Amino acid sequence: MYKVPYGPTYEEMLHPSTIEDKTRKEALKAKEDELDPLNLFNITWRDEQNDIRKIVLPKALTGVDANIVVLLGKYYPSGSHKVGPAYSTLMEGCIDRSIIPGKHTILGPSTGNFGIGVAYICNLMKYDSIVIMPDNMSKERYERITKYGAKLDLTPGTESDVILTLERTFDLVKKNANYRSLAQFELFPNYRFHRYVTGHSAIEAVKGIGNGRIACFASAPGSAGTLGAGDEIKKAFPEAKIAALEPYECSTLMDGGRGQHRIEGIGDKMCTLIHNVLNTDFIALIKDEESVRGLKIIHDAPHILESWGVSKEDAHAMKDLFGVSGICNIIGAIKMAKYLRLGESDNIVTVATDGFDRYDSVLSDLEKRSLETEDYVLNRWFKDVFRKQTIEDISDMRSLKNKERLFLQKEKDWIKFGYEKAYLDRMKHMDFWDGEYDKIKEYDRKIKEMRGTYVT
Numbered sequence: 130m131y132k133v134p135y136g137p138t139y140e141e142m143l144h145p146s147t148i149e150d151k152t153r154k155e156a157l158k159a160k161e162d163e164l165d166p167l168n169l170f171n172i173t174w175r176d177e178q179n180d181i182r183k184i185v186l187p188k189a190l191t192g193v194d195a196n197i198v199v200l201l202g203k204y205y206p207s208g209s210h211k212v213g214p215a216y217s218t219l220m221e222g223c224i225d226r227s228i229i230p231g232k233h234t235i236l237g238p239s240t241g242n243f244g245i246g247v248a249y250i251c252n253l254m255k256y257d258s259i260v261i262m263p264d265n266m267s268k269e270r271y272e273r274i275t276k277y278g279a280k281l282d283l284t285p286g287t288e289s290d291v292i293l294t295l296e297r298t299f300d301l302v303k304k305n306a307n308y309r310s311l312a313q314f315e316l317f318p319n320y321r322f323h324r325y326v327t328g329h330s331a332i333e334a335v336k337g338i339g340n341g342r343i344a345c346f347a348s349a350p351g352s353a354g355t356l357g358a359g360d361e362i363k364k365a366f367p368e369a370k371i372a373a374l375e376p377y378e379c380s381t382l383m384d385g386g387r388g389q390h391r392i393e394g395i396g397d398k399m400c401t402l403i404h405n406v407l408n409t410d411f412i413a414l415i416k417d418e419e420s421v422r423g424l425k426i427i428h429d430a431p432h433i434l435e436s437w438g439v440s441k442e443d444a445h446a447m448k449d450l451f452g453v454s455g456i457c458n459i460i461g462a463i464k465m466a467k468y469l470r471l472g473e474s475d476n477i478v479t480v481a482t483d484g485f486d487r488y489d490s491v492l493s494d495l496e497k498r499s500l501e502t503e504d505y506v507l508n509r510w511f512k513d514v515f516r517k518q519t520i521e522d523i524s525d526m527r528s529l530k531n532k533e534r535l536f537l538q539k540e541k542d543w544i545k546f547g548y549e550k551a552y553l554d555r556m557k558h559m560d561f562w563d564g565e566y567d568k569i570k571e572y573d574r575k576i577k578e579m580r581g582t583y584v585t
């Protein structure tokens with residue numbers, strides 16, 4: 130017998146206004162204590178007034194006519210939207226009776242934010258947890274994970290060595306029957322969360338901006354969960370293009386490239402199982418050093434932004450909103466606006482998965498490497514990173530030949546983990562993805578029925 134944790138449905142994460150009144154009020158109050166389990170009801174893109182948290186970037190920053198709308202993930206409990214997939218995967222497991230509190234230990238293979246989300250959610254939902262991640266990520270990540278009470282199991286390397294964490298997880302689960310993995314790269318609650326919650330939030334975020342539609346959704350995949358939002362965006366706006374952004378230094382999806390890079394959270398040297406490549410129209414490569422330099426300018430040099438025409442208010446408001454991958458996404462959105470020749474009525478949506486709070490050490494490292502960060506250097510960086518982006522390194526992935534290449538990459542990455550080719554073949558049809566998405570209704574019904582109750 131165990132108690133199913135009291136947490137939200139997918140619908141309540143998209144529309145917290147539908148949460149029963151008393152719980153919603155208590156959840157908003159619980160923000161004062163981040164370890165209060167009622168914070169599960171604060172897993173949403175919306176603020177207290179039920180508005181989507183976003184910023185429309187100043188055109189003096191982007192230099193393009195199109196409106197670039199960035200959804201802000203830093204306000205989620207634990208500081209990034211990755212807590213949404215972590216919660217959804219754990220809650221679905223609980224509902225399916227495959228992950229039992231008090232009995233099972235949760236494994237979270239990750240390069241950071243998902244691990245932080247797993248550690249946090251397990252604290253709130255009373256599970257023991259182990260986060261398996263590379264040993265060369267920013268130190269702020271390890272501090273958060275241990276603060277939330279999870280154990281760390283470190284594998285060698287950096288962001289692009291995430292496959293080692295998957296292999297370690299695979300081995301651990303084989304050896305210990307009480308281990309359960311929240312496998313973000315292969316489990317569909319991640320896809321469901323982003324297609325439903327992020328997808329519809331993005332659609333709502335552009336209301337009243339430009340023509341109110343989305344011309345392009347650009348996002349750099351780690352697990353490719355966030356990219357799942359694109360499937361819903363395309364349903365609402367069939368003309369929308371979906372762009373996957375990769376590090377220039379690790380262009381696995383574009384051309385099989387594999388290398389170390391500095392954009393934590395993305396570019397994991399694989400085509401993840403939950404990546405619906407049918408809807409990936411373009412791939413654009415973003416240089417890692419430009420993403421880090423862009424972060425330095427936005428966080429440390431609002432005066433440089435002002436000198437380029439960004440208002441003082443906007444320059445200061447942006448300081449803490451982005452992490453390195455958020456800047457990568459902004460650069461990608463700028464490139465796509467140019468490539469697609471978008472005008473001032475067009476909107477591009479992208480995402481800032483987390484905020485600045487976990488990247489102090491990344492900027493210290495940049496300063497050590499750069500030796501000089503005087504204003505004239507920062508001014509040059511501003512120009513290069515934001516204003517002089519080109520349409521180089523963008524690949525049109527809509528041809529059958531390119532899709533076939535991505536299907537093959539997926540086979541190479543996943544058959545070794547026991548997935549059958551026949552199963553992977555089913556992913557070549559949109560019916561497969563719609564079928565996974567449609568499970569939301571049944572999960573929501575069961576979550577409402579079972580949460581807070583004892584089940585055997």
Ligand SMILES: Cc1ncc(COP(=O)(O)O)c(C=O)c1O
Pocket residue numbers: 211240241242243349350351352353354355356393394395452454455482483
């Ligand atoms: C900082 C950061 N950016 C981007 C991503 C990529 O998001 P997704 O896993 O949904 O593709 C992650 C994932 O962990 C992340 O931590």
